[in-house]
Amino acid sequence: MQSFKYARPESLPELLELLEKFRDRARLISGGTDLLVKLQHGNLAVEVVIDIKRVAELSDRVVTTNGWVSIGPRAVIGRVVRHPGIESAYPALVEAGRIVGSVQIRNRATVAGNICTASPAADTVPPLCAYDARIRLVSTEGSREVPLRSFFVGPGKTVIAPNEVLAEIRVPAPHGAMGSSFDRITRRRGVDLATINIAGVLHDNGTAVFAFGAVAPTVVVAEETSGDLCDPTVSADRVDEVLKTLLATARPISDVRSSKEYREAMLLVAARRVQRTALERLTQARGGRE
Amino acid sequence: MSYSVIGSSVNRVGGRDRVTGRQVYSADVSVAGTLHAKLVRVPCARARIVSIDKTGALGVPGVRMVFSGEDLEPPYFRYGPVFADKPIIAIGETKYDGDPVAVVVAETVDAAEAGARAVEVQYEELPAVVTIDQALDPGMPLVQDPDTRGDSPFRDTNTLKEWRFGWGDVETASADLVIENEYSFPMISQFAMEPFAFTAAPDHDVMTIYTSIQIPTKMQKTIADLLGKPLSKVRVVAPDPGGAFGGKQHPKFEPVLAYIAEKLQRPVRLELTLAESFYAVRRTSARVRVRSGFTRDGKVAFHDVNADWLIGAYADITPRIVEKGSYAGGGPYVIPAVRILSRALLSHTTPPSAFRGFGVPQMNLAIESQLDIAAKKLNIDPMEMRLRNIPRKGQNFLPDDPACDGHWDQVIARAAENIGWNTPKESNRGRGMALGIKMSATTAASYSVVRLHADGSATLLCGTSDMGQGARTVYAQIVSEELGVPIERIHVVMGDTSTVPFDLQTTASRSTVYMGRAVYAASQDVKRQLQEASSQGSDSNEEILKSLFGKVSGEIIGVGTARAEKRDGHPLGGHTAFYELVCTAVEIEVDRETGGVTIHKLVTAGDVGKALNPQHVHMQDDGAAVMGIGHALMEHLIYDERGRLRNAGALDYRIPTTKDTPGKMVSVFVENEDGPGPYGAKGCAESGLLAIGTAIANAVADATGVRIRELPLTPETIWSALQEAGDRS
Amino acid sequence: MNEMTTVPIAVTINQTRYDVEVKAHHTLLEVLREQLHLTGTKRSCGEGECGACTVLVNGEAVNSCLVLAAEMDGAEILTIEGLERNGELSPLQQAFLDRGAVQCGFCTPGMVMAAEYLLRTTPHPTEAEIREGLSGNLCRCTGYEGIVEAVKHAGRETDS
Numbered sequence A: 001m002q003s004f005k006y007a008r009p010e011s012l013p014e015l016l017e018l019l020e021k022f023r024d025r026a027r028l029i030s031g032g033t034d035l036l037v038k039l040q041h042g043n044l045a046v047e048v049v050i051d052i053k054r055v056a057e058l059s060d061r062v063v064t065t066n067g068w069v070s071i072g073p074r075a076v077i078g079r080v081v082r083h084p085g086i087e088s089a090y091p092a093l094v095e096a097g098r099i100v101g102s103v104q105i106r107n108r109a110t111v112a113g114n115i116c117t118a119s120p121a122a123d124t125v126p127p128l129c130a131y132d133a134r135i136r137l138v139s140t141e142g143s144r145e146v147p148l149r150s151f152f153v154g155p156g157k158t159v160i161a162p163n164e165v166l167a168e169i170r171v172p173a174p175h176g177a178m179g180s181s182f183d184r185i186t187r188r189r190g191v192d193l194a195t196i197n198i199a200g201v202l203h204d205n206g207t208a209v210f211a212f213g214a215v216a217p218t219v220v221v222a223e224e225t226s227g228d229l230c231d232p233t234v235s236a237d238r239v240d241e242v243l244k245t246l247l248a249t250a251r252p253i254s255d256v257r258s259s260k261e262y263r264e265a266m267l268l269v270a271a272r273r274v275q276r277t278a279l280e281r282l283t284q285a286r287g288g289r290e
Numbered sequence B: 001m002s003y004s005v006i007g008s009s010v011n012r013v014g015g016r017d018r019v020t021g022r023q024v025y026s027a028d029v030s031v032a033g034t035l036h037a038k039l040v041r042v043p044c045a046r047a048r049i050v051s052i053d054k055t056g057a058l059g060v061p062g063v064r065m066v067f068s069g070e071d072l073e074p075p076y077f078r079y080g081p082v083f084a085d086k087p088i089i090a091i092g093e094t095k096y097d098g099d100p101v102a103v104v105v106a107e108t109v110d111a112a113e114a115g116a117r118a119v120e121v122q123y124e125e126l127p128a129v130v131t132i133d134q135a136l137d138p139g140m141p142l143v144q145d146p147d148t149r150g151d152s153p154f155r156d157t158n159t160l161k162e163w164r165f166g167w168g169d170v171e172t173a174s175a176d177l178v179i180e181n182e183y184s185f186p187m188i189s190q191f192a193m194e195p196f197a198f199t200a201a202p203d204h205d206v207m208t209i210y211t212s213i214q215i216p217t218k219m220q221k222t223i224a225d226l227l228g229k230p231l232s233k234v235r236v237v238a239p240d241p242g243g244a245f246g247g248k249q250h251p252k253f254e255p256v257l258a259y260i261a262e263k264l265q266r267p268v269r270l271e272l273t274l275a276e277s278f279y280a281v282r283r284t285s286a287r288v289r290v291r292s293g294f295t296r297d298g299k300v301a302f303h304d305v306n307a308d309w310l311i312g313a314y315a316d317i318t319p320r321i322v323e324k325g326s327y328a329g330g331g332p333y334v335i336p337a338v339r340i341l342s343r344a345l346l347s348h349t350t351p352p353s354a355f356r357g358f359g360v361p362q363m364n365l366a367i368e369s370q371l372d373i374a375a376k377k378l379n380i381d382p383m384e385m386r387l388r389n390i391p392r393k394g395q396n397f398l399p400d401d402p403a404c405d406g407h408w409d410q411v412i413a414r415a416a417e418n419i420g421w422n423t424p425k426e427s428n429r430g431r432g433m434a435l436g437i438k439m440s441a442t443t444a445a446s447y448s449v450v451r452l453h454a455d456g457s458a459t460l461l462c463g464t465s466d467m468g469q470g471a472r473t474v475y476a477q478i479v480s481e482e483l484g485v486p487i488e489r490i491h492v493v494m495g496d497t498s499t500v501p502f503d504l505q506t507t508a509s510r511s512t513v514y515m516g517r518a519v520y521a522a523s524q525d526v527k528r529q530l531q532e533a534s535s536q537g538s539d540s541n542e543e544i545l546k547s548l549f550g551k552v553s554g555e556i557i558g559v560g561t562a563r564a565e566k567r568d569g570h571p572l573g574g575h576t577a578f579y580e581l582v583c584t585a586v587e588i589e590v591d592r593e594t595g596g597v598t599i600h601k602l603v604t605a606g607d608v609g610k611a612l613n614p615q616h617v618h619m620q621d622d623g624a625a626v627m628g629i630g631h632a633l634m635e636h637l638i639y640d641e642r643g644r645l646r647n648a649g650a651l652d653y654r655i656p657t658t659k660d661t662p663g664k665m666v667s668v669f670v671e672n673e674d675g676p677g678p679y680g681a682k683g684c685a686e687s688g689l690l691a692i693g694t695a696i697a698n699a700v701a702d703a704t705g706v707r708i709r710e711l712p713l714t715p716e717t718i719w720s721a722l723q724e725a726g727d728r729s
Numbered sequence C: 001m002n003e004m005t006t007v008p009i010a011v012t013i014n015q016t017r018y019d020v021e022v023k024a025h026h027t028l029l030e031v032l033r034e035q036l037h038l039t040g041t042k043r044s045c046g047e048g049e050c051g052a053c054t055v056l057v058n059g060e061a062v063n064s065c066l067v068l069a070a071e072m073d074g075a076e077i078l079t080i081e082g083l084e085r086n087g088e089l090s091p092l093q094q095a096f097l098d099r100g101a102v103q104c105g106f107c108t109p110g111m112v113m114a115a116e117y118l119l120r121t122t123p124h125p126t127e128a129e130i131r132e133g134l135s136g137n138l139c140r141c142t143g144y145e146g147i148v149e150a151v152k153h154a155g156r157e158t159d160s
């Protein structure tokens, strides 16, 4: 690996100061599972790697507060998916988080890292987008909140400024009954990168939010309010019709993992599966409420 | 026969070191004062090297040398197991993506890496030959300079060599059904978990090479030729390889390291990453067109085969792969007429070498698919079809070769019974079966020494490489069986040409048979000496040893040899020692929406003669089966149109994980103690891989009604085929 | 603390404390193998895809090729060399040996460490849990059958 320097700030001000100093010549490390691969491949040159694991202000936990679930920037995926608050309310995030890399990766990789790497195929991004997660960013200039849906600019690129750090991922608590699910297509059953991935969230009020990964430079989010996807009595043909309109915004390409045509076809296959499971869950949630 | 340790599943000799992390692999070897090397490459398939500016690299603190083709003078030393065609480093032109243009040598790995980044290579990308069609296109550039190809009749083409085999007359053979198809088999990576690591260490006049290699003696010869040294002054230390599968038979970067080490008179070490290994070796891909005739009652009437094999820019062992794969290409059947024309085609891609099964799986896909297609058309059960065509024991099926040496009907029966061939299956499932046959070693030269020490323990010296197949274990069992020495009191020494006697090579599932025979003979030699000594009145080993060495210590040395000489005039240079025969059967299910395959059950049935260690045989079968599932469902090297390898490494080249294995995997074998090895053993290391791709393709056809003639059967490939079939109907 | 090219760290590896200076850009794997000569931990892919380099850091299985050594200050690390007790194989190591889980052995140290972690967190894993727990560890030799058997068996052993 090309050489770089290492810094380990112990507080947020110290971290922000380092960021001010090094700007885009610095990279933050928490889990490091993406960063180190990039550094090993030599397609990223940095001057300093800043370890944020001792910055007390950056939490490694999941906290449920009034109306929100807050995921700390240092919370590792393996723990997030086992958190009772997440397990009970956000099955799509759990399903996605459980298949990110291997056990070893999930023990180390953070949800925040999965987001900030901005890989178009990142598995936790579609569910978090579908749940309408917000990202809180801080810098010496203050703090701002960005919807995850408008967080990505392109592959590997986000709206984070060189002097900013991700401080929190905030996921709104479900308003009413909600059903959600995640699915993906891969080349093998074991650990793999997604050929395409999809998360779907169905709300009691008839709104359906789908988010697709690996089908465009950034995640694609599509929303639909006819209510048909949330209605168990609607015909399969009609569901297909609606799903196809949702999928129309996806722009898959061909690469080593798959052809464009296969991606397009699998989008619909996976979207159907996601809708089916999400609807079962919505129905269950509606039943539970009565 | 009943034996004490032969035929029992004793634990792996060397296993303890492997579960504790103590086993030393080639990357774990550390020689004091070692310099570190890093390769410099250009990112394209073929380039003219315009200039190499070494100044920046030489300015990096710690860099000791930047070596490139310009540092060599003609005539250039070239090496290779069949043709000496490969220079130690690219001279003037790179010939495949990853072909190194320079080697940076430095005091530390970091400095070598920094140096490699600082080397400035000016190059001009040239058009490259990447596919079979391009290799056959007379308009494409020549991969090898005609002047380096002597009097080859093909010197002005990209055909390296052509082979014609066969018998009977396919033109006049009468058949009720004729089918013709084309099949293609991809480029596959050996993907040994252990990446390559080499150290060349000069010491006085001896050059020592530490490398993970299957044929230390051939390496020794190559380095001796390169440096102009006698064999005695080149020592090859070959730690047990961390997997090899054929990919570690022949020299890779050892020659260039030895050259540099000799120049600098310092040890030099090079460790490749797993991704870099993808540029060092692969499996030969092939396109096979076959026209087959069948009689109404399901007998094969003829096969007329045209096979094109895509090799690299240098031949390596591929001529032998094509030759052996083609020779018995018709399969284990009695066929009146066979005609096979095979061509090895040069290209600008990763140089292929051996891989478990050699050239068999490529041909197998074509021939065994044809059999299934015919069976369906003739309305004959595919298993029955095979039973009607296989030879019985003692029956000839290859005109110039030994007769069928086993009860192959029993092998099919075991496979059938274990997969439940004749039982009803669920409607969405498919079953498939395929036979595979491989010619084994045709020549041999294995020598072994057994030293029975004064305390009754024994040291065995032999030149096999134990790359996981368990040679150490089986040899220890043989010594133990013959001399009554407990396994734990036997030490097996391998992998150092300065210590162990000559062995031709660890290839072709030969070691149990040939080195096994040498070890057996060496043990018998010791036994004979013990018996001679015991005529003086003592009988137990201890008593004899005590009487011999009670006063002045010593040991008994037994020597054993197993050789098979070349047969002049035989197309393969000799008769196969045995046939490695397998029947693979699978039951699968296809997800019609995604094209994904689920393998519910897989059975590997082989004819092993005698399983000296049944657990080891099962491990070979299971390992080969899962490797074969990789071949069948997911593995292939992907090149772009410019010949750049797009999926080198573990990220985008997928091999099966713990979750990609069959629901149930069974390995069974037939044992009639009728092999040429000790106790009637035959080799069995490759059989599990020979036919599995075909068995799965046959099962996919059974499940979906759609025949796919290429591997791998990725979800996308199957999905596309189903779409196409759907569109057609 | 300032940015450094060389980082002093104090780590406990297999219950032995090491105070070492590591290069900021060196991975834990490199430091284990090249600096501390603990070569039992293997390097294969070097990019987190094969598990050959698996070690436990503060009780969690991680790929040591994807961890900077500098991050390890204060950590407790267990490598394959630390599993034996007084020259006795651990039950898991013994099961690997007995059940035919080892061929070339190159994947074995990482595989054993991943299995050790699995059994610590899930003492009696089902076959599916074993296959999930080891799916980040590639083996090219065994077809995984013996490995899964070994872990199943070791899981049962810890019962008694």
Ligand code: FES
Binding pocket: C042, C043, C044, C045, C046, C047, C048, C049, C050, C051, C052, C053, C054, C063, C064, C065, C066
């Ligand atoms: S070497 Fe670390 S995961 Fe492969």
Ligand code: FES
Binding pocket: B193, B242, B243, B468, C101, C102, C103, C104, C105, C106, C107, C108, C138, C139, C140, C141, C142
């Ligand atoms: S035993 Fe060889 S890679 Fe697993």
